[in-house]
Amino acid sequence: MIEIKNITKNFGKLKALNGLNLELNKGECIALIGPNGCGKTTLIKSILGMVLPSSGEILFNGKSIKNDNDYRRHIGYMPQIGRYPENMTIGQVIDMIKGIRNSNQVLDHDLYEHFNIEKMLDKKMRTLSGGTTQKVSATLAFLFKPQVLILDEPTAGLDPIAAEILKAKIIDAKERGCLILITSHLLSELEDIVSQIIFMQEGNLILHKNAEELKARTGQQTIARSIVHLLKTETL
Amino acid sequence: MMRILKYVALDIIKNKIIIAYAIMLALFSWSAFGLEDNAAKGLLTVLNIVLLTVPLMSVLFATIYVYNSSEFIELLLSHPIKRSKIWKALFIGLSLSMVAAYVFGAGIPLFIFAEWDIALMTIAVGSLLSVIFVAIAFLSSIITRDKAKGIGTSIMLWLYFALLFDGLVLFLFFQFADYPIEKAVVFLSALSPIDLSRILILLKLDVSAMLGYTGAVFKNSFGSDWGLVLSFALLAFWALVPFYLSLRKFKSKDL
Numbered sequence: 001m002i003e004i005k006n007i008t009k010n011f012g013k014l015k016a017l018n019g020l021n022l023e024l025n026k027g028e029c030i031a032l033i034g035p036n037g038c039g040k041t042t043l044i045k046s047i048l049g050m051v052l053p054s055s056g057e058i059l060f061n062g063k064s065i066k067n068d069n070d071y072r073r074h075i076g077y078m079p080q081i082g083r084y085p086e087n088m089t090i091g092q093v094i095d096m097i098k099g100i101r102n103s104n105q106v107l108d109h110d111l112y113e114h115f116n117i118e119k120m121l122d123k124k125m126r127t128l129s130g131g132t133t134q135k136v137s138a139t140l141a142f143l144f145k146p147q148v149l150i151l152d153e154p155t156a157g158l159d160p161i162a163a164e165i166l167k168a169k170i171i172d173a174k175e176r177g178c179l180i181l182i183t184s185h186l187l188s189e190l191e192d193i194v195s196q197i198i199f200m201q202e203g204n205l206i207l208h209k210n211a212e213e214l215k216a217r218t219g220q221q222t223i224a225r226s227i228v229h230l231l232k233t234e235t236l
Numbered sequence: 237m238m239r240i241l242k243y244v245a246l247d248i249i250k251n252k253i254i255i256a257y258a259i260m261l262a263l264f265s266w267s268a269f270g271l272e273d274n275a276a277k278g279l280l281t282v283l284n285i286v287l288l289t290v291p292l293m294s295v296l297f298a299t300i301y302v303y304n305s306s307e308f309i310e311l312l313l314s315h316p317i318k319r320s321k322i323w324k325a326l327f328i329g330l331s332l333s334m335v336a337a338y339v340f341g342a343g344i345p346l347f348i349f350a351e352w353d354i355a356l357m358t359i360a361v362g363s364l365l366s367v368i369f370v371a372i373a374f375l376s377s378i379i380t381r382d383k384a385k386g387i388g389t390s391i392m393l394w395l396y397f398a399l400l401f402d403g404l405v406l407f408l409f410f411q412f413a414d415y416p417i418e419k420a421v422v423f424l425s426a427l428s429p430i431d432l433s434r435i436l437i438l439l440k441l442d443v444s445a446m447l448g449y450t451g452a453v454f455k456n457s458f459g460s461d462w463g464l465v466l467s468f469a470l471l472a473f474w475a476l477v478p479f480y481l482s483l484r485k486f487k488s489k490d491l
Contacts, residue, residue: 050490070316077314
C-alpha cells in the first residue's frame with residue numbers, strides 16, 4: 001500500500017532520514033519505535049507530504065505522492081501535538097474539515113460520541129487541555145473511515161478511560177483491514193495491537209520484523225523485552 | 237479553493253481590525269475633504285494619507301495574519317488539499333479584505349468630492365497598493381520562521397519604500413547631476429511601488445510641483461499616457477512577483 005524507496009531528509013547538517021526503504025501493506029498494524037529524535041515524526045510527515053524528502057520517493061498504491069494530494073483522502077492522521085486555529089471552537093474545526101473534505105460518505109461518529117465531543121462544541125481550541133486536544137485529533141483522524149491511519153503518540157496525554165476507548169477503536173480498524181502506523185514510547189501499550197515492528201535509530205532503519213517472529217527468535221515474552229534483548233546482544 | 241477562501245474570509249471579518257481600518261480611513265478622508273476649501277487640496281491630503289497608511293496597514297496585518305495562520309495551514313495540509321490552493325486562498329482572502337476596507341473607507345468620499353476619473357484612479361492605485369503590500373508581506377513571512385524577524389522585515393520594507401526611497405533617488409541625482417542620468421532615474425523609480433503610485437495619480441492630477449523628482453522625470457520621458465500604461469504594468473508586476481516567489485517557497489517548505 002505504501003512503499004518508501006530510499007528516502008533521505010536533511011535538515012541542514014542533521015540527517016533526519018538516511019536512505020530508508022520500507023514496504024507497508026494493508027491490514028498490518030505497525031509500531032514505529034526508536035529513541036527521541038530518531039526520525040519517526042519526520043518519516044510520518046514525509047508520508048503525509050508535510051515534509052518533502054531531499055531524495056528518494058514514496059508510493060501510495062503504486063503512485064508517487066510527489067505533486068499529488070488526493071491520496072491523503074485515504075489517510076487519517078493524528079499528530080503528536082495537535083495544532084489548531086486558536087480562536088475557533090471545536091465545532092467550527094470539525095465543521096470546517098467536513099466542509100473542506102466535502103465527501104458524501106457516511107461518517108464515523110463513534111469517537112465523537114464516546115469522547116462526548118458534543119458537550120464541548122462551543123469551547124475554543126486555545127482553552128483546551130492537551131488531552132482534550134488529543135480527543136479532537138483522534139475524532140478527526142477516524143471521522144472519514146480512512147484506509148490508512150497514522151497515529152503519532154496517540155495515547156500521550158489521554159486519561160486511561162479515553163486511552164482504552166481509542167485502543168478499542170484502533171483494534172476495530174485493524175480488523176476492518178486498515179493499515180495502521182503507530183509511534184509510541186510505551187511499548188507495553190502496543191503489545192496486544194501490533195503485528196509488525198519497525199525500529200529506527202538516527203534516521204536509519206534498524207529492523208522491520210513481524211512481532212511474533214521477533215518474540216520467537218529472541219525467546220522473550222513481550223515486544224519490549226525482545227527489543228532490549230536484541231539491542232544488548234546486537235544480533236541485528 | 238472557494239471553500240478555503242470562505243473560511244479565511246469569515247475569519248478575517250471576525251477579526252474586526254479590518255472594519256476598524258475601514259472606519260479610520262473613512263474618518264481621515266471625510267475630514268480631509270471637509271476641512272480643505274477646494275477638492276483638489278483635499279485630494280492631495282487624502283493621497284498622502286493613502287500612500288503612507290495603506291501600505292503600512294496591509295503589510296503589517298498580512299504578515300501577522302500569515303504567521304498566525306500556521307496552525308490553520310498545518311491542519312489543512314494533512315487533508316487532500318493542494319498546497320498552492322491554501323496559499324492562494326490566504327492571499328486572495330487577505331487582498332480582498334484590504335481592498336474592500338480601502339474602497340469602503342476612502343472610496344466613497346473620493347467619489348463624492350473628487351472628479352470621477354481622478355477618484356477612480358486613486359481607488360485603483362490604492363487597491364493595487366494594498367495587494368502589492370499583502371504580497372510583500374507573504375514574501376517576508378515565508379522567508380523566516382521567526383515571527384519577530386518576519387514582522388521586522390516587513391516594517392523595514394515599508395520604511396524603505398514609503399520614506400527612504402525618494403530621498404535616495406534625490407541624493408543620487410544631486411551626486412550625479414553633471415551626468416545625463418534621466419533614463420537611470422526612470423528605471424530607479426520602477427523599483428518602488430509607492431513612488432510609482434504617487435507618479436500615477438499626480439500625472440492624472442497635473443500638479444507637477446508635487447511630483448517629486450522621479451515623477452518629473454517620468455512625465456518628461458513618457459508623457460502622460462505612456463506613463464500611465466507603463467506604471468500600471470509595473471504595479472501589477474509588483475503584486476505578482478513577490479507572491480509568486482512566496483508561493484514557490486511555500487510549495488517546498490517543511491511543516
